[in-house]
Amino acid sequence: MNTIKTTCPYCGVGCGIEATVEDSAAHRLTIKGDANHPANFGKLCSKGATLGDTVSLENRLLYPQIRGQRVDWDSALNHVAERFTKIIEQHGPEAVAFYVSGQLLTEDYYVANKLMKGFIGTANIDTNSRLCMSSAVVGYKRAFGADTVPCNYEDLEQAELILLVGSNAAWCHPIAFQRIRKAKENNPNLKIVVIDPRATASCDIADLHLPVKPGMDALLFNGILAYLQQNGRINQPYIDMHTEGFELALNEAVKTAGSIAQVAAGCGLSSEAVGTLFDWFASTENTVTVYSQGINQSSSGSDKCNAIINCHLATARIGKPGMGPFSFTGQPNAMGGREVGGLANTLAAHMDLENPEHVDRVGRFWGSDKVADKQGLKAVAMFDAIAAGQIKAVWIMATNPVVSMPDADKVKRALQQCELVVVSDCIANTDTAELAHVLLPATGWSEKDGTVTNLERRISRQRPLFPASGAAKHDWWIISQVGQRMGFKDAFNYQSSAEIFREHAQLSAFENDAEHQVRDFNLSAFTGIDRQGFDALQPVQWPVTTEQTTGTARMFADGRYFTANRKARFIPITPRPPVNAPDADYPFTLNTGRLRDQWHTMTRTGLAAKLNAHRPEPFVEMHPIDADKLGLNAHTLAQVQSRWGNMLARVELNPGQQIGSLFVPMHWTGQISSHGRMGAVVNPVVDPHSGQPESKQTPVKIKAWPAQWYATILSRQPLQITGAEYRVSVRGDRYFRYELASTEPGKDWRAWSRALLADTGHLDDDSCWLEYSDQQAGYYRTAYLPGRELQACLFVGPDCELPEPGWLGSLFAKTELSRAERLSLLSGLPPKGQADIGRIVCSCFNVGEKTIQQAVQTHQFQSVADISACLSAGSGCGSCVAELKEFLPKLS
């Protein structure tokens, strides 16, 4: 057996993993956290820990295809190269585009960017990172002159005050959050403030939660800046020496947010809470402000970032341990993408398209006179241009825009009418791959070989654990081959990712000195790296230079920034509410976000049964008072509709939701849900600077979906579901689960269920079937057992009260059902004496809510530690700790 160190492919925390290959042919792995990796020191979250369940060949794209026909690589590559070349000849380089991904490795990303910006000669390459942190990039660049994350994880541990702004780190960056939790345990003086419209799992450790009015964060930080000035807490010497523009920024802050009352009113908060925050911020030197999608995904996201950074610059709380404005990026290699210039508005190695010197430098380095010198189309504009027919060929890599983009139905229509859609991916069936003319099989995590950069600038290796599956190739190889076939032979003659990394390092160091202009991103230590050196590369934070070969933990210690005059810039911020305000027709504000146990469009996490147990179905969270007003009941289906599109979701009541606000998870696709794509609903409004969509604030209305019946099916085999408008598929352990509903009246349930579930020949063989009916009340339940094993069971009812799959699901692990189990089966509940563990709360140890309830009751547990000691729940990744607390007796 072979243990290999690699990096987790999910969020931006970038945890180190030790993967042991148990069986290469069967793609079997054992996963554990790398105890030596500085990001996680051995810890993993539920998603990372179950990576082993996601690397099978199930649903893998294994062979190139053109219009559904399998072809060899030569044909596929020639086809793509010829079509791109032809379209460029006819319509110019602006008629083509790449839409890439924060899940590409740096080397893949580098080559894609080089081909588009360097040789095709347009900056029409954008990335799903546009949806994630492009506002943070603008914020940093405007303030620092470069896209430089100043902080690191140790700063979280050395802070005395951490603001989590628009960040549910407990679910979205679980291991970083666990470090904060630990830090708080170790240092009771550490205060945590969560600034988020909704009460999230991150509030579990918060000393103060400010449920800010959606989108009004900039007002709050303007308020802090004004308060700092009013209370003499600014650092004037630092401002004078290392910054510029303070007066203008301060004036704007005082004008818009000059009093606590003004801020409290504008933010929908109590003066007391605002005052507490201001006081804590003013009086705590060691302050880290963590901000994430709640800030970035906004029509004023860039301004919000700068409102935050302004406060840190004014107090000189940057560049020193335990402080700084810390952007948490969402993706495993969003940062790597930023480094290579994978965004339509950046060049390469943190250089700028609009800077002629930079363009010239990159051109000389690449040996090309075609380097793009103006911004390309950012994601939303790019798909608009595809819809308008201006872009005629698009190559989408490792991402699923038909699900994740705002106004996603428009994106779908755009691709449907696009002349050439090329998709390279490791997954065969995605909403986007369905629309592709050419499908190119890429290697996936466990096969890829290169580097990623996490959100503290730490470069780590992703190493191959298995050989490439089928005919799959690395993305850099695929892109290089197309580049060569488009006529750029020498520029794309790469033999390995190590070689690309070396070139990337060389570009970062190229003319990066005082004589030209010092750039933050510098890997001069690696300009001579060879394959061996690349393979031995240890996690390291850039810049990594010949002078500082062990990397750089913290930036701006010297107060020197990367602007022309090396001074940081204050940006005057005028807080703006979201572009589209709720109105009488669309009275709710729709928020979107991640769940604890899923990743993006679920193409991989959806394969891990364990991860589907926490929240198996699209849902919409709302305040009980709103639900009551609209007559919406928990677990029923509701339609969420905006001016752009609609979706269906289960109603979940949560008093942590603001009145007037709704929340839906971002993950569900058309593949696994008929109506669960939240992207269809989200308004395509973008930030004017970053182009990042306002995914967190869309005016919507919500109403009950008049389902006539609901059904749930568990089946050992995947099923082709017909006859139900609403459908969600969930991968279970040894079974597939389908949640169905319809507005059509009930039907001949027996005939329908037998046609759905039966193998041919068993349709009329009554001996294979268990049946329960209560026809007048609209209930029908059946189970299909052609042999001793349970093959499938189906429950139909007039309401949403259908059985939980816990116990039923466990029957699929049995080779034979006992008499008692058969007799109980159609009740959905276990026979007497068999435990039903209920909905899974702790994914690491598979502990269900009923088990927890029972243990808490029986043993009179008073703390999460008691629960963990007894059931292990909460002692793995720790992400469920907030939920575990809900089971404990409430303190009166």
Place this chain on the structure above:
Amino acid sequence: MKLKLVVIGNGMAGMRTVDELIQTAPDRYDITVFGAEPHGNYNRIMLTPVLFGAKSIADIMIHDFDWYLKNRVTLHCGPDKAVVNVDREHRCVIAQDGTCAFYDKLLIATGSLPLMLDIPGRDVEGVLGFRDIADVETMIEKAASKRHAVILGGGLLGLEAANGLLQRGMQVSVINRADHLLNRQLDRKAAAFLQRQLADKGIRFHLGTTIQRIDSRDRHISAVELSDGSALPADMLIMSTGIKPNISLAKRIGLECQHGIVVDDSMRSSDSAIYSVGECVQHRGELFGLVAPVYEQAKVCAQQLSGQADSQFKTLSSATMLKVTGIDLFSVGNFEGDSDCQILQLIDHELGVYKKIVLRGNIVVGVILYGDTSDSAWYLNLVKDKTPIAAIRDRLMFGQTPLANAA
């Protein structure tokens, strides 16, 4: 001086009364029992296992001869001790052989007799009922040498006989006038289950037909002709088309009888010194064939005899709890339902389980449990108590366990 109690009928009902009486008032009576069979009191329900060979006659004895000695109960048993008359004026019971016994209180527990249909040719050897030890001994003897058994009547007893004879190696055919089995206890679907399971064992069924005539050779049955025109070879014909209360003695001595001996709520007949219990009685218009209500009668009667005048018999809900050839059955109430009723059902063909619950509004009015009767007591209570079930309707079918969980 003790009172004298005479019991006519040494069967389960009468002896259960004696048992109860000895327990509640051990010194009140001198007890004398007359029985027409030459045995102690045995469990008639267990005749089927005797037919199988699973039990011996000794095994099914409830009260053997020793018991009578030990409890100082005088027993007169055997065909010549059959009671032929009762002198109500002098309160004296007279047996065939002239044995007589005076009484202060008399208990008639003569039970029932098989209904022997008047089919042409029936008075030949090999045509019998399935009622007592003598019948079983005859069946066992014939099964040893003969091949073809025909059972007339697809009720409980007929099916038990069929199964027993099948076990004894005979080829068995069941003839039933109705087109489904156990038509008083089961609906068509349950009956179809039962028929399939029994057919799988090898029993042949001729339903919706009856026997037109019986053919014989040398005064022994040889074949039966059916109303559908077909004929079956027959070495034995078991008549099990039902039972009738054995009331000839009661009638003869002038007690009020309709279908059975009419008794009041204290189990007393039209003669205040004479009580009656068991399958021979008619109480509030109803006859009895199952052990549970009969034992309840015995209890009430014993209490009356011991002087507790307030003890009253109430007819229980007409629940049927049966075991047919190893298959558990239960039915109660209006299990067919009507147009006002709603029907819940559960079927597991492979397991041989069928359950049906009939609701009227919010109330369970009928239940059939086939193949799994573990919750029958609970359902019986729901029916008896008219428990509203709306809140547990979707769990109702799955018995008491899920209901407890749901609470």
